Amino acid sequence: RTLDCISVFSLTVDDALAALAVMAGPDDADPFSRDRPLAALAAFPSRLKLGIPKSGQLIFFGDREAETAYGKALQRWQVLGADLVEFDLEPFYETARLLYEGPWVA
Numbered sequence: 001r002t003l004d005c006i007s008v009f010s011l012t013v014d015d016a017l018a019a020l021a022v023m024a025g026p027d028d029a030d031p032f033s034r035d036r037p038l039a040a041l042a043a044f045p046s047r048l049k050l051g052i053p054k055s056g057q058l059i060f061f062g063d064r065e066a067e068t069a070y071g072k073a074l075q076r077w078q079v080l081g082a083d084l085v086e087f088d089l090e091p092f093y094e095t096a097r098l099l100y101e102g103p104w105v106a
Helices: 013-024 064-079 090-100
Strands: 049-053 083-087
Parallel strands (some): 049 083
């Protein structure tokens, strides 16, 4: 129960917000549930900022097509005016190693 993380896949942003609203509300059948009121939505930024892993940190497992497609997608975002901001992906890899290479999944 303490390690569960729910992923939401939706067709639209509105669908995702509807799911979030349900998840943020209390569940009377769950003693660990809490009401988590949602803040008001902010306006969409005039210039999109996307976080991307630092160069060389992504692992494509030899899939050159995926690597090429990723590079083209980054170029397309730049053409569309997005700011690409690099971040360090290593803490996420470290967390994955703790989970998948440790006793949790085993």
